[in-house]
Amino acid sequence: MNNLSTPLEVTQFIMKILGLIPARGGSKGIPGKNIKPLGVKPLLQYTFEAAKASKLLTKVILSTDNENIVKTAKKIGLKVPFLRPKELAGDNTPSLDVILHALDFFEEKGEKFDAVCLLQPTTPFRKAGLIDEAITRFSEGNYDSLVSVREVPDDYNPHWVFEEKNGGLKLATGESEIISRRQDLPKAYHRDGAIYLTKTEVLREQHSLFGKNIGFIDTTGSAYVNIDNPSDWEAAEQLLKQK
Known part of the structure; x- marks a missing residue:
């Protein structure tokens, strides 16, 4: 066994974590939102670049139902191992169902993960190192789940x-x-949508994205927008100019 010293190394050795970026094609508030250029890059590229920089995510994939999103993902190097069924791409499709579909896909191929890190493209601005900091805290605290939050x-x-x-x-x-x-x-805190980390056993056995023992990482003070409508998109463009 390797002589591991830092928390990051310990986490990496113990846990297999799937980084899952969900991007469906049927956005109504902003049509084509996930691949629409924000600045010089498609929206989902911001989240992919944050995930790609992580040392603790075992694998990073895109879950989508849309061929145009697949094409964009492949151009930027984001893996798309399957096309999500249309019945899992509706306005009201729970994130849990999307996650379980991805886990089922890999388990059928003999690949299992200890946890899933859901990374939504609609929260494009994550500070450097946030994902690995969250994973380390998640592992050390032995939480059922961990979410990124901002102070109310x-x-x-x-x-x-x-x-x-x-x-x-x-x-x-x-x-x-x-x-x-x-x-x-x-x-008091509210979820900011940037990170949802959940143990696979909680997802499967409790059919929950959170479980009972929930950890958190506070992103208050860092650049933030959660894009749902045109005014949110304008706010994101303004943040880019400031950065």
């Missing part, structure tokens, strides 16, 4: 958010008293 501004903290009830309001947390001081608010 205090004004939107769930302890200060109300829900409607019988024509009135109640605290979204279910607490009877509101936290009055900003300094006493606990930190």
